[in-house]
Amino acid sequence: MNALTDHPESHRVVVVGGGFGGIQVVKHLRHSPVTVTLVDCRNFHLFQPLTYQVATGALSPGDVTYPLRSLFGSDANVRVALAEVTGFDLEARKVLLESDRRHETPKELEYDTLVVAAGSSYSYFGHDEWREVAGEVKSLESALEVRSRILSALERAELASERADRDAETTFVVVGGGPTGVEIAGQIGELTRDMLKRYFKRIYADEARIVLVETADRILTAFPESLSAKATKELEKIGVTVKVRTTVVDIDRDGVTLQSPDGSSERLQARTVIWAAGVRASGLATKLGELAHIDVDRDGRLTVEPDLTLPGHPEVIALGDMVNVRSANGGMQSLPGLAPVAIQQGAYAARLIRHQLDGRPTEPFRYFDKGNLATVGRGSAVAEIGFVRLSGLPAWVIWLVVHIFYLIGYQNRLVVILRWSISFFSSGRAQGSRIIMRS
Amino acid sequence: MNALTDHPESHRVVVVGGGFGGIQVVKHLRHSPVTVTLVDCRNFHLFQPLTYQVATGALSPGDVTYPLRSLFGSDANVRVALAEVTGFDLEARKVLLESDRRHETPKELEYDTLVVAAGSSYSYFGHDEWREVAGEVKSLESALEVRSRILSALERAELASERADRDAETTFVVVGGGPTGVEIAGQIGELTRDMLKRYFKRIYADEARIVLVETADRILTAFPESLSAKATKELEKIGVTVKVRTTVVDIDRDGVTLQSPDGSSERLQARTVIWAAGVRASGLATKLGELAHIDVDRDGRLTVEPDLTLPGHPEVIALGDMVNVRSANGGMQSLPGLAPVAIQQGAYAARLIRHQLDGRPTEPFRYFDKGNLATVGRGSAVAEIGFVRLSGLPAWVIWLVVHIFYLIGYQNRLVVILRWSISFFSSGRAQGSRIIMRS
Numbered sequence: 001m002n003a004l005t006d007h008p009e010s011h012r013v014v015v016v017g018g019g020f021g022g023i024q025v026v027k028h029l030r031h032s033p034v035t036v037t038l039v040d041c042r043n044f045h046l047f048q049p050l051t052y053q054v055a056t057g058a059l060s061p062g063d064v065t066y067p068l069r070s071l072f073g074s075d076a077n078v079r080v081a082l083a084e085v086t087g088f089d090l091e092a093r094k095v096l097l098e099s100d101r102r103h104e105t106p107k108e109l110e111y112d113t114l115v116v117a118a119g120s121s122y123s124y125f126g127h128d129e130w131r132e133v134a135g136e137v138k139s140l141e142s143a144l145e146v147r148s149r150i151l152s153a154l155e156r157a158e159l160a161s162e163r164a165d166r167d168a169e170t171t172f173v174v175v176g177g178g179p180t181g182v183e184i185a186g187q188i189g190e191l192t193r194d195m196l197k198r199y200f201k202r203i204y205a206d207e208a209r210i211v212l213v214e215t216a217d218r219i220l221t222a223f224p225e226s227l228s229a230k231a232t233k234e235l236e237k238i239g240v241t242v243k244v245r246t247t248v249v250d251i252d253r254d255g256v257t258l259q260s261p262d263g264s265s266e267r268l269q270a271r272t273v274i275w276a277a278g279v280r281a282s283g284l285a286t287k288l289g290e291l292a293h294i295d296v297d298r299d300g301r302l303t304v305e306p307d308l309t310l311p312g313h314p315e316v317i318a319l320g321d322m323v324n325v326r327s328a329n330g331g332m333q334s335l336p337g338l339a340p341v342a343i344q345q346g347a348y349a350a351r352l353i354r355h356q357l358d359g360r361p362t363e364p365f366r367y368f369d370k371g372n373l374a375t376v377g378r379g380s381a382v383a384e385i386g387f388v389r390l391s392g393l394p395a396w397v398i399w400l401v402v403h404i405f406y407l408i409g410y411q412n413r414l415v416v417i418l419r420w421s422i423s424f425f426s427s428g429r430a431q432g433s434r435i436i437m438r439s
Numbered sequence: 440m441n442a443l444t445d446h447p448e449s450h451r452v453v454v455v456g457g458g459f460g461g462i463q464v465v466k467h468l469r470h471s472p473v474t475v476t477l478v479d480c481r482n483f484h485l486f487q488p489l490t491y492q493v494a495t496g497a498l499s500p501g502d503v504t505y506p507l508r509s510l511f512g513s514d515a516n517v518r519v520a521l522a523e524v525t526g527f528d529l530e531a532r533k534v535l536l537e538s539d540r541r542h543e544t545p546k547e548l549e550y551d552t553l554v555v556a557a558g559s560s561y562s563y564f565g566h567d568e569w570r571e572v573a574g575e576v577k578s579l580e581s582a583l584e585v586r587s588r589i590l591s592a593l594e595r596a597e598l599a600s601e602r603a604d605r606d607a608e609t610t611f612v613v614v615g616g617g618p619t620g621v622e623i624a625g626q627i628g629e630l631t632r633d634m635l636k637r638y639f640k641r642i643y644a645d646e647a648r649i650v651l652v653e654t655a656d657r658i659l660t661a662f663p664e665s666l667s668a669k670a671t672k673e674l675e676k677i678g679v680t681v682k683v684r685t686t687v688v689d690i691d692r693d694g695v696t697l698q699s700p701d702g703s704s705e706r707l708q709a710r711t712v713i714w715a716a717g718v719r720a721s722g723l724a725t726k727l728g729e730l731a732h733i734d735v736d737r738d739g740r741l742t743v744e745p746d747l748t749l750p751g752h753p754e755v756i757a758l759g760d761m762v763n764v765r766s767a768n769g770g771m772q773s774l775p776g777l778a779p780v781a782i783q784q785g786a787y788a789a790r791l792i793r794h795q796l797d798g799r800p801t802e803p804f805r806y807f808d809k810g811n812l813a814t815v816g817r818g819s820a821v822a823e824i825g826f827v828r829l830s831g832l833p834a835w836v837i838w839l840v841v842h843i844f845y846l847i848g849y850q851n852r853l854v855v856i857l858r859w860s861i862s863f864f865s866s867g868r869a870q871g872s873r874i875i876m877r878s
Binding site: 042043044060061062063065067069070073074079080081082083140141144151152155158159195198199200201411414415418419422433434435436437438439 | 481482483499500501502504506508509512513518519520521522579580583590591594595597598634637638639640850853854857858861872873874875876877878
């Protein structure tokens with residue numbers, strides 16, 4: 001008998017991944033007559049929409065995380081297992097786990113229904129050597145690493161005796177003009193301006209140079225053009241140079257090489273480069289695809305049926321930004337890789353499982369688009385909600401309320417409100433967590 | 440000209456170390472006609488009396504740290520330099536710095552007066568191989584590592600199928616019955632009890648075993664016997680087994696071997712061992728000793744004159760728990776390795792420097808003992824203040840007020856008050872930062 005599934009008589013659901021999608025599945029199944037096992041290789045849920053604020057020291061790691069075990073501690077039918085999923089046996093209906101080096105742990109989990117919500121990570125467009133030099137802010141540890149790099153660059157600049165050295169240390173390049181790229185560029189602009197003005201003796205606040213690079217002809221392409229233009233203007237106010245129609249052709253320890261459509265290239269000396277461009281689906285999407293004999297797309301995404309099930313395997317559901325969803329009419333649903341999509345798909349998956357147990361049919365999944373939000377700086381954001389387009393402070397207030405609302409844990413909410421309030425009313429004098437940790 | 444000392448005409452003070460002692464020196468010199476350079480290999484001050492709470496997830500790293508640069512940002516005569524000190528040239532009056540791998544930074548700092556306050560780190564009594572397996576809570580990173588180990592052990596216990604395995608994972612050994620050992624043992628007791636009761640499905644709360652090992656015949660030897668007895672009773676209530684007159688003779692990945700004075704030995708199977716025993720002075724104490732031709736003691740401490748200066752070098756001051764201080768009558772002052780000593784010595788050093796500049800004499804350093812505090816658990820502590828001895832809740836309230844008062848930064852104070860309040864009134868339901876980070 002499997003050590004992790006205690007009640008073999010009840011329907012066993014295994015959920016892989018404790019992100020936005022996975023925890024919704026579990027949440028909506030905790031009062032159902034099923035046994036749920038949530039497996040993740042991390043012991044916490046990460047609130048990814050705010051992880052970039054860890055990279056700029058505005059928030060602490062603990063503020064944007066919540067232990068998975070604590071989320072479902074009081075639910076008798078939910079188990080949490082900290083383990084790395086290495087693959088699946090779809091025929092035998094088993095999830096394969098990496099075995100513990102130290103002692104025997106159960107190496108597999110049996111399921112009646114499997115939900116895979118393993119997310120995505122940054123892809124460096126085939127340039128894996130860029131990963132070393134260009135940090136990213138998707139995982140907690142990588143965000144902390146970016147924080148160390150930004151703060152260390154300023155410290156080195158303060159000690160540098162050569163002007164060229166100092167310039168390279170105070171130049172920050174952000175690659176990718178989506179919401180994450182815009183948000184981190186804006187926050188680096190504010191952070192460096194605040195810190196250089198107040199705490200540094202040898203560098204002037206206007207010496208910091210932040211460059212946001214985007215291949216398309218505007219930033220925030222998911223938003224209407226008018227909001228892209230507003231965001232660009234706001235970024236420029238903070239001191240961010242926005243370079244659109246520009247492609248990164250090389251990144252090394254000393255800077256980046258950029259290329260314009262006319263073929264001309266430009267070299268930027270910069271010691272800190274942050275990657276916020278393309279993402280690639282979790283490797284588990286490819287594994288599922290191989291087992292079900294279907295191809296993944298060029299970003300590694302698996303195509304699932306309109307009800308999120310794996311073609312040929314109605315007992316396997318995959319969701320979130322590791323999948324593309326087929327439309328009921330045969331085409332493809334165009335869904336952004338955002339938390340709201342995963343949240344709605346997670347709730348849908350739980351409903352599908354309950355309906356299947358009851359023998360009831362379920363309508364195909366349909367995404368309800370509540371709108372689009374991106375913050376640009378302190379007190380400034382852009383928002384598109386239905387036909388309403390907002391920018392500046394009103395959009396920022398909405399952004400703030402939405403993020404506090406979706407953040408998990410009342411202690412986290414209180415602490416984040418406290419930190420943001422101090423930062424807002426002291427114009428960034430809050431220290432947050434501007435510390436350089438050793439990895 | 441040295442790139443870091445801008446005003447060669449004014450008296451140049453270099454302070455090595457941004458701990459309790461170092462920041463007091465700088466604080467008390469910021470309105471004096473001197474140029475101060477504070478050098479540290481870290482960019483933050485660490486509030487060491489609460490660092491152990493990071494190891495148990497009660498506080499976050501950012502709560503117990505404060506960037507050095509922000510502390511002295513508005514003081515025109517203070518420079519902060521992030522650099523590793525490798526040695527000194529006492530003849531040429533220079534501090535030697537490790538050169539930056541990437542580009543040329545100033546490799547030395549000239550001084551007229553040097554203050555060295557480099558602190559101490561844990562010593563494993565010649566068993567450096569124990570360092571790998573027995574974590575400690577003195578630095579921020581090591582406290583985070585201990586946090587990961589404690590939480591990972593509980594996670595592995597939940598998955599373990601063998602009883603012996605589970606027992607080894609739920610056994611925690613703390614070596615050293617001083618304040619840090621007592622505090623961390625008490626907190627692990629509360630953490631495991633709270634977490635196992637609420638969030639784990641397969642381990643009972645009473646399965647966790649916490650063993651505190653002390654070589655002397657009682658814990659908290661710096662306190663009166665009656666308070667040691669009270670602390671022992673409180674620890675036992677939390678579920679901590681206190682083993683006095685017991686020596687650790689071996690530590691490996693699977694547990695510890697203990698020895699009693701009668702020669703009998705005992706083996707404890709435990710996957711988590713925390714070291715809180717002896718400390719050793721910073722290597723800079725040895726370097727100063729060699730240069731001044733004086734020996735350090737067996738804990739690496741340097742003996743300084745009654746006015747904290749290095750024998751034969753009135754322009755060099757050393758302080759904190761890297762030194763022993765000679766009495767004016769020729770004996771040795773017996774000073775504990777605690778923050779209040781470093782704080783008073785730091786203030787004294789600044790006064791000495793000001794007096795030297797004015798040509799005024801200074802009385803020898805004398806420590807004013809304000810008392811002794813140690814917390815045992817939530818709502819419980821022991822306190823000795825003059826002739827007053829307190830325990831339980833009154834002592835804990837004093838402990839709490841004192842720690843909040845000395846903690847640096849109003850945001851840190853607010854957040855810590857918030858976290859402790861939630862923890863106190865929810866009986867530990869607060870999640871704090873119970874996350875396992877990857878190093």
